Amino acid sequence: MTARDWLRVGQFWLDAWHDRTDILPEGWQREATQPSTSNWQGNYGLSFWLNTEGSQFPSLPKSMFNAGGNAGQRVMVFPDQELVIVRLGLSQSGVDQGVELFSRQVLDSLER
Numbered sequence: 001m002t003a004r005d006w007l008r009v010g011q012f013w014l015d016a017w018h019d020r021t022d023i024l025p026e027g028w029q030r031e032a033t034q035p036s037t038s039n040w041q042g043n044y045g046l047s048f049w050l051n052t053e054g055s056q057f058p059s060l061p062k063s064m065f066n067a068g069g070n071a072g073q074r075v076m077v078f079p080d081q082e083l084v085i086v087r088l089g090l091s092q093s094g095v096d097q098g099v100e101l102f103s104r105q106v107l108d109s110l111e112r
Contacts, residue, residue: 003086010075010084013065017079033065057100060107074099081107 001009015021016029032046043055051057051064066076072091076099077084085103 003088006075006086006088007084010077010086013075014077014079014082014084017077057103059100059104072097072099076103078103078107081110083107083110 012021012023013029016024017033019026033048033050034045035042035050035052036044036046041055042052043050045065047067048065049056049068051060051062051066054060054062056066057064061078061080063080064076064078066074068074072087072089074087075084076087083106085106087099087102091097
């Protein structure tokens with residue numbers, strides 16, 4: 001899939017979080033982004049990584065959720081900011097290097 005395709009997927013998740021789609025039942029996306037009872041760390045929901053308590057990305061909003069690939073690819077959804085960020089590419093070690101800083105800079109620029 002292209003970055004634009006992933007952006008559409010992220011927008012779909014964002015719209016579902018705000019109950020702006022008829023495809024998923026109302027409230028499903030919000031339920032999917034609640035910590036799973038089987039995950040003791042509280043940073044995983046129903047197929048989504050969560051930033052609960054800032055556990056994954058401390059400088060980013062706690063409401064952010066994301067889907068991640070095995071080499072640093074991410075579709076990050078910021079429901080309170082009405083924002084989707086797609087990061088494609090390949091990272092070696094430290095797959096999250098730069099993702100938090102870049103996302104923080106995008107958020108900061110939107111707040112100005």
